[in-house]
Amino acid sequence: MATLAPQKKHKVTIVGSGNWGTTMSKLVAENVVENPALFDKTVRMWVYEEEVTIPEGSRHYDPGSETSKKPQKISHLINTIHENVKYLPGVTLPPNVIANPDLVDSVKDSSILIFVLPHQFIARACDQLKGNILPYARAICCTKGVDVSEKGISLMSEFIGRRLNIYCGALSGANIASEIAKEKYSETTVAYDPPPMDSRAPSPNISPSGSPSTSQVNLISPGKPVTTSSRSAHLTSLPSEYPPLSHENIRKLFHRPYFHVRIVHDVAGVSLGGALKNIIAIASGFVDGLGWGDNARAAIMRVGILEMVKFGQTFFKDSVEARTFTEESCGVADVITSCLGGRNARCAKLAVERGESIYVIEEKELNGQKLQGTSTALEVNEFLKSQNMEKDFPLFTAVYNILEGNAKPEDIPTLIEPKI
C-alpha cells in the first residue's frame, strides 16, 4: 500500500523570549533548517514588547553612535540585528528566528508550541491563547517547577495542557542557558508521551470536541497517577498531512551537536526533578558553607536524588520511574549543576559562612530575584505535613527545619541518618 508523503510541515513557535527562551529559539532555528522535510523554516518567538537600548555586552554596541543610545523595540532589534540585546547579549541568532510581539498572531498555524515563560506569566498567556491555537497543536513546557501546596501537586505541563486542551510534554536538564547559547556542551531530557488518539484525525479547522474543565489548576492528589488526568481521550489527533510527532522527530527539534537530547515518557518525573533539585542545592550549600568538603556535598546530592525518587514514586506511583532521577539529565545531572554553581547553593553557603539568614543573603545578593529552593522547601513541607510523611523525607524536612530556625546545618547528618 503506497503511503502519501506528508504535505504539511510543522510550524514552531517559542512562547517566551527571556534568556532561556531566546537560547531555545536559537537551537530550534538551527534544527528546522537542517530538517526541512519536517519543519517550516521560520521559527517564531513571542516577545513581550519593550523598549531597550543596546548594552555594552552586545556585538552592536557602539558608544559613538546615536542609534546605540536610542531606545528601540526589542522585537525590531531581534528581527534586524538578530540579537536579543537585553536577555542574551553577545549571541547572534539565526535569521530564521522571527520575533513577534503579538502572542495570538505568533502562534497562528503553529503545530508545535514551546513554552519558555516565567512561571507567573503562564496562566495569563494560556488565557490569551485559548481558542486561538490549532486544536491539534502539541506543546513542550521548558519552564521548570511544579506548584506544590497542602492541596496537592500540579505540574506546569499539566496546567498548560489542560488550559489549552492539547498535549504538553516537558523539557528539563542541567541547562544553564548562557552556556548553551555559547554552544558549550550540555544535555537535556525531554519528556514526551502523548496519549493514544484516534488514527482518524478530524480536519484541521474543526474545534476540539468535549469541553474539559480548564477553569482551575489540576491538582494531583497523592497516589493518583498524573497520567490519568493527562490522558484524556478528547485530545485532537494530528492530521495525517503532517509528519508524525514521534520521539525521533521531537528529538530532531531540540538535539544539537552541543545539546544532546534524551527522550523519556515520564513527564511527572522530569517536572519534579526541576523543582526538587532546588531543595537539595540548599542542603548542599549549607554543608559547603560548613567547610565539610566534597565527600559531604556528594553525599547530600546522593541522598537528595533518592528522596526525589521516593517522592515521585510515592505521589505519582503509576507514572514516575526511578531512573528519570538517577539516570537522566533532568535528575542526577541537574542536581549536580545546581549544587555546584546554582544560586540556591551559593546563597545557602554564604548564609552559613556569614552567620546570616538565607533570606538576608537573598536580598543582598540577588538584585531582587528570588530563590526557588526556599519556597519549594516550604511548599513541599506543607504538602508532606498534610500527608503525615515528613519523617519519610528526612533531607527535605531537614532543609525546611533549618530555614525555619528549628535546626542547624550541623544537624543534617543526624537528621538524615537512617535508623536501622
Place this chain on the structure above:
Amino acid sequence: MATLAPQKKHKVTIVGSGNWGTTMSKLVAENVVENPALFDKTVRMWVYEEEVTIPEGSRHYDPGSETSKKPQKISHLINTIHENVKYLPGVTLPPNVIANPDLVDSVKDSSILIFVLPHQFIARACDQLKGNILPYARAICCTKGVDVSEKGISLMSEFIGRRLNIYCGALSGANIASEIAKEKYSETTVAYDPPPMDSRAPSPNISPSGSPSTSQVNLISPGKPVTTSSRSAHLTSLPSEYPPLSHENIRKLFHRPYFHVRIVHDVAGVSLGGALKNIIAIASGFVDGLGWGDNARAAIMRVGILEMVKFGQTFFKDSVEARTFTEESCGVADVITSCLGGRNARCAKLAVERGESIYVIEEKELNGQKLQGTSTALEVNEFLKSQNMEKDFPLFTAVYNILEGNAKPEDIPTLIEPKI
C-alpha cells in the same frame, strides 16, 4: 528451642596503616567500644614499621624538644601518643587501636580482617598471611581498583578471597580519608554477600578443606559472572560461638554518626565503581579545563555513570546491578567527589589549561604519586579492544584516544554523541 548466647567476640585487624587505613582504624575502634557484645575491644592495626620524626602538623610537635627531633618507630608512636604522625598527623586515635609491626602476629585469632593496603602490597601480604589466619575469618577490602587487562578483569576482593580461601567483601565510596578522619560527614558503601555455607561449622582449628588454586589472579572472563568463582563451597563457616556476621553487624563495625554506611550485595559493582570513576574524572577535568562550565561537567558525570552501568552489566551480568552505580555512594557520589576535587580531574584540567600532556602535569604536580585514571583508561581500553567493544563505551574510549593523542578534549561531545 533455646539459643545459646555467643561466647566469643570478633577480633578485628586492620591490615594497613596509611592515610585511609589509619582513618579506618579510628572509626572501627570507636565502634567496637560501642558494641562490646559483638567485638573485642582492641583493634589491631598492622603497620609497616619505619622510623619517623614528629612533623609540624602533629599535636605532639615541639620544636624545643629533643624527642621531637629523634626518629622513632611509627608503631611505638601510635601506641604511646595515639597518633600516626606520618600518615594522619593531627588526628588522635582511640587508645584501643594497637599498632603491630608483625603482620602474622597482628591477625592472630582475628575473625575480621580489613584490608587497606596500597594495591601493589596486597599480593605479598596475602602470601605471608596464608595459613596464618583463622580459616573462617572474613575480610573486607577497602583498597579501590580492579586489575583490568586484555585477559580479563580481576577484583581486588576476589584476589584476597582466593589467596586466603576466605570470603572477602568490599568497601568503597565518596571517601576522602582526611575529611573522614576529621569527622566531617560522608557516606560509604559496603558490599558483603558471603555464599551460603554449611550450618555445621568445623571447629575453629581445622584447616580449610579443599585446595583452591591460589597461584595466580583469578581472571573473570567477559560475561562470566563474578559470583560463580567467589561462591566456592569450600569456604569455612563461622563457628556458632560467634555472633553472626550479618549485614546488621557488619554495619555496626563501620557506621558512625559522621560516616553513614549502606550495605549491598554487589561486590563486583562496588569494586568496579572505585576504578572506573577515575576515567570519568579525567574526562570531567578535560571539559573543565576547556572552560565549558557546570552543564558540561554534570553531563560527563551522567554519561560516565551510565557507561559504568553498561560495563558492569555487560561483563558481570549476573551479579552487577545498575543501582550500585546510580544510587550508592560507591557509584554516583564517588564519581561526583572525584570529578570535583580528585587528582585525576585536577591534572586533566591543568593539562588542557596549560596545553601540556597529562603525563607532564602528573610529574610536575604529584610529587612522584601516580594518576590512577590514566592507567585504568589504558587497561580498560585494552580489554574493550579485545572484546571488540570500544564503540559501546564511547566516553571511556574518548578518554583513551585523548590520552594517546588521537583526539582532543574538544572532540568529546562528538565522540560521545548517541547515533540515532
